[in-house]
Amino acid sequence: MPELPEVETVRAAMSRHLVERRVDAVWTSRKKLRRPVPRARLQSLPGDRFVGARRRAKYLLLDLASGRVLLVHLGMTGNLLFRYERSRHDHLRFDLDDGPPLVYTDARRFGVVDLLAPGREATCAHLAGLGVEPLSADFDAEYLRAHCRGRQRPIKNLIMDGRVVVGVGNIYASESLFLAGIRPTARAGRLSRTRLERLVAEIRSVLQRSIDQGGTTISDYLGSGDGGLFQQELAVYGRTDHGCLVCDAPIKSIVQAGRSTYYCPRCQR
DNA sequence: AACCGCGCCTGTTCGC
């Protein structure tokens, strides 16, 4: 599924292959995604041209020459690909002035597609209230500590809270807590500054390493593929009852806030 | 105010 590193990979692909392309025609399916797709407004895109590809949290922001912004969230199964073939889960297709069409495909339809008028990004409900980018300088131990102070909730729930820090999904939450040696159930407010410092470093590190491998996973220009090399590097996620890679103790799985959590009961305290 | 449970979706995996 697209986590921050994969969204970043898609952004890079759009930057390389979509920017400078002109929209010639737009097709949309009738099915709604997490929210209804603005089908009528999207029909005003032909003639416009893509001029940039940015990312905020897990949202892709595709800039158009008119100043409008095509906002795309991949949800769980969404993807942006360049291909001619059609498939039953396609929901959006742009014919471009050169090369294969750009297709948004999303089997489970948890994604979001919206078209923002010029200057409307600042007031866009999707983007309002988002926390800091985990790979930016704003995300440091001091910032995390301020959000942990006095909080009773488990640290895992807190680092997955998009109002605090964005882009840390269920997989990377478990992985970064393992790397930091912190038990996912630990009360956020009881963690020392030193341990939060370590956690910040591991979140950055695991996301960056995944981005470095992301180039081959999702949405390359002509290829597709969903395997993902980073899967092979997961230390705890999905490894219930398997031996910890460090100490060989069996990995435990529990449910927190309705999500599966994986951790090593010996390495994480 | 803080925090959690739930529903949205459907392809895949699991157990009987």
Place this chain on the structure above:
DNA sequence: TGCGAACAGGCGCGGT
């Protein structure tokens, strides 16, 4: 072998 149940999870919303 076939079928239904369970599961996956980002995010917004409603409830406590």
